[in-house]
Amino acid sequence: MEKWSNNKAWLLVLPVFVIVAFSAIIPLMTVINYSVQDILAPGQKVFVGTEWYREMLGDYRLHEALWRQFLFSGLVLLIEMPLGILIALAMPKKGWGVSVCLVTIALPLLIPWNTIGTIWFIFTRPDIGLLGAGMNNWLGIAFDHTANPLDAWITVMMMEVWHWTPLVALLAYAGLRAIPEAYYQAARIDGASAWSTFLFIQLPKMRGVLTIAFLLRFMDSFLIYAEPFVLTGGGPGNSTTFLSIYLVKIALLQFDLGPGGAFSLIYFVIVLLFSFIFYQALQRVGKGEKV
Amino acid sequence: MARIELSEIAHSYVPRPGEESEYALKKINNVWEDGAACALLGPSGCGKTTLLNIVSGLLTPSRGRVLFDGRDVTTLRAEKRNIAQVFQFPVLYDTMSVYDNLAFPLRNRGINETRVRDRVLEIAEVLELTSFIGKRAAGLAADAKQKISLGRGLVRSDVAAILFDEPLTVIDPQLKWHLRRKLKEIHEKLKLTFIYVTHDQMEALTFADQVAVMYEGEIVQVGSPQDLFENPEHRFVGYFIGSxxxxxxxxxxxxxxxxxxxxxxxxxxxxxxxxxxxxxxxxxxxxxxxxxxxxxxxxxxxxxxxxxxxxxxxxxxxxxxxxxxxxxxxxxxxxxxxxxxxxxxxxxxxxxxxxxxxxxx
Known part of the structure; x- marks a missing residue:
């Protein structure tokens, strides 16, 4: 058998290559193309090299949005990971309660994202929303997410936690269910406390699913758009203008395709970089090595 | 040290068992003498593991009593009994080193660290684990892992009996023989009661001085390997033992x-x-x-x-x-x-x- 005759196998890879090209490579190349040009009018463009990159990297509004984004994703992970694990631990292990819990918990995941924004917008409205009106009129606590930045943040966080903690809980639950009974029995015989059992059996055994949950929640929360856009539109002021909201403002509302393209690529690299770092770190933690 | 006595033990996994067929264990009376090497032999699903879990305290029997040296321990929880158990698959604390794995049962019982250290090193020596005592347990071969599981039982100086639930299932054939001999050696050295559950007659007959054969939730015969071979009490023993x-x-x-x-x-x-x-x-x-x-x-x-x-x-x-x-x-x-x-x-x-x-x- 000659080595060259095997090259026909490349044909089998072709369909995948075409699909990936259309779904990822071509759009990415288009964005790269925009990011190095100044498009003055259709058909009239000037090559500007790295000018847009330099401009966007120096843009203080982008810096603000970036720190806001990190704060948001950090809070999301800090709240959702432990909460999801707690919910998973509290869920029943057998009987009819399992299905009831699973369906109830999964409900927020089934709702379209902009609908979630709408639900929480109405829920927290100070005049007619159950939560908003309840806080203001019955409890006497002034709460208005359309006027007060802190209230806006609280509302966005509550919405995010309500929407996505179920994902962490479901993954953690699946990880817990996969632990063979013998581990718990051995722990009992070894006289381990509930906390030790959690620390030395449940948590290490859940490592795989929790890594996935962590990365998914980091990426998704870092890219969040629809829900805060519907809920606050980035306001009040710029207090909830996350990276994606700012990007849409530049690229679609102001139609600055060059800076928008450069911004997109910077955004993409940041997500990629952090996902990579987290993944490597989590792999090491699981193996008991120092990070 | 303990003499383990089972008196009229019956167990069912059904909440309110009616018929006899709903019982995983029907009526078990048995005595394991202190320091004996005993095997519990029977086909899959005959109730061996259920019986073992009752002895170790992981299960409370539906009826009957478990006595250690005449003391009723039926309702005593697993961690309060001086019993250790080795499971079918190696059960380890993945994130810990071999040393920490062995020290875990002692630390949980609040024993001071110098005593823990002496004990762990002593047992590691007996089990030939000393060379990788600082390594992570998760990366070791199946036979070393199973030795660590056993070691977690042996380190406890108060342990009276060690229960084995088909411990050699995941071990390579040529290592099985080696590990089985090691078990015998440890038994002779430490004079603990060993109760060894298996469906492999070769394992049971070579390991134990006394073999109890179980069949459909009952112990049909207890005897020496020779006894079981020559004088089977029940047709099942005759059919199951010997090839x-x-x-x-x-x-x-x-x-x-x-x-x-x-x-x-x-x-x-x-x-x-x-x-x-x-x-x-x-x-x-x-x-x-x-x-x-x-x-x-x-x-x-x-x-x-x-x-x-x-x-x-x-x-x-x-x-x-x-x-x-x-x-x-x-x-x-x-x-x-x-x-x-x-x-x-x-x-x-x-x-x-x-x-x-x-x-x-």
């Missing part, structure tokens, strides 16, 4: 002769008389190695057809057909095997009679 198992032939008794569909087999007088007395469904049982196969007719021989000969190297297994029933005989390598027709002799000394499954004594 191939005991031959059984349904028969009727007339005087001191057993009739098996036209073939007459002479029994010893006492057995025949008791068989007549016992009634019920009577069966003749004989081990393949005691069944004599001859090439010529003779006194007390019955004619049979030779169906198949399997040569296993050091011995041969001959499949025979007697009065419409299949029998197996094992012959030594140098013994000639008759072709087509053979004459069988059932030595009365080794021919057992069973009534409704139980041996007539």
């Amino acid at each position: 191939p198992g005991m031959n059984f032939l349904e028969c009727t008794i007339d005087g001191k002769v057993a009739h098996v569909d036209g073939a007459d087999i002479r029994l010893d007088e006492k057995t025949a008389a008791k068989g007549l007395e016992a009634g019920g469904k009577l069966e003749l049982g004989i081990r393949p190695m005691y069944l004599e196969v001859h090439g010529k007719p003779g006194e007390n021989r019955v004619e049979a057809g030779v169906r198949m000969v399997e040569d296993l190297g050091s011995y041969k297994i001959v499949t025979l057909r007697l009065a419409g029933r299949t029998l197996k005989a094992s012959l030594s390598d140098d013994q000639p095997v008759p072709e087509k027709r053979a004459w069988l002799h059932f030595p009365p000394k080794w021919t057992r009679l069973f009534a409704d499954g139980w041996r007539i004594k």
Whole structure:
């Protein structure tokens, strides 16, 4: 058998290559193309090299949005990971309660994202929303997410936690269910406390699913758009203008395709970089090595 | 140190068991003497693991009592009993080192760190784990992992008995033998009560001084390996122990002769008389190695057809057909095997009679 005759196998890879090209490579190349040009009018463009990159990297509004984004994703992970694990631990292990819990918990995941924004917008409205009106009129606590930045943040966080903690809980639950009974029995015989059992059996055994949950929640929360856009539109002021909201403002509302393209690529690299770092770190933690 | 006594133990996984078939364990009375090496042998699903979990305290039996040295521990939780258990698959704390794994049961019981250290190093030495004591347990081979599981039991100086639930399932065949010998060695050194659950008769018979055979939720016989082989109390023991198992032939008794569909087999007088007395469904049982196969007719021989000969190297297994029933005989390598027709002799000394499954004594 000659080595060259095997090259026909490349044909089998072709369909995948075409699909990936259309779904990822071509759009990415288009964005790269925009990011190095100044498009003055259709058909009239000037090559500007790295000018847009330099401009966007120096843009203080982008810096603000970036720190806001990190704060948001950090809070999301800090709240959702432990909460999801707690919910998973509290869920029943057998009987009819399992299905009831699973369906109830999964409900927020089934709702379209902009609908979630709408639900929480109405829920927290100070005049007619159950939560908003309840806080203001019955409890006497002034709460208005359309006027007060802190209230806006609280509302966005509550919405995010309500929407996505179920994902962490479901993954953690699946990880817990996969632990063979013998581990718990051995722990009992070894006289381990509930906390030790959690620390030395449940948590290490859940490592795989929790890594996935962590990365998914980091990426998704870092890219969040629809829900805060519907809920606050980035306001009040710029207090909830996350990276994606700012990007849409530049690229679609102001139609600055060059800076928008450069911004997109910077955004993409940041997500990629952090996902990579987290993944490597989590792999090491699981193996008991120092990070 | 403890003598473990099971009194009228029955267990069901059904909340309100009615019929007998709902019981995983029917009625178990048994005593394991202090310091003995015992095996619990039986097919999958016969209740071995259930019984083991009752002894270790992971399960509370539906009925009956568990006594350690005469003290009732039936309701005592697993961590309060001085019992350790080794499971079918190595159970380790993945994130810990071998040292920390071994120290875990001691630290949980609040023992001070110098004492922990002495104890862990001592046990690691016994189990030949010293060379990788600082390594992570998760990366080791299956036999080392299983030794760590055992070590977590041995480190506790108060441990009276160690229970093994088919501990060699995941071990490579050539290491099995080594590990089994190690277990025996440890048993002799530490004089702990070892209870070893297995469905592998080879393992049970080589490991234990005393084997309890379980069948459908009951212990049908307790005895030495030799006892189980020569004097099975129940037809199941005869069938389960030995390879191939005991031959059984349904028969009727007339005087001191057993009739098996036209073939007459002479029994010893006492057995025949008791068989007549016992009634019920009577069966003749004989081990393949005691069944004599001859090439010529003779006194007390019955004619049979030779169906198949399997040569296993050091011995041969001959499949025979007697009065419409299949029998197996094992012959030594140098013994000639008759072709087509053979004459069988059932030595009365080794021919057992069973009534409704139980041996007539």
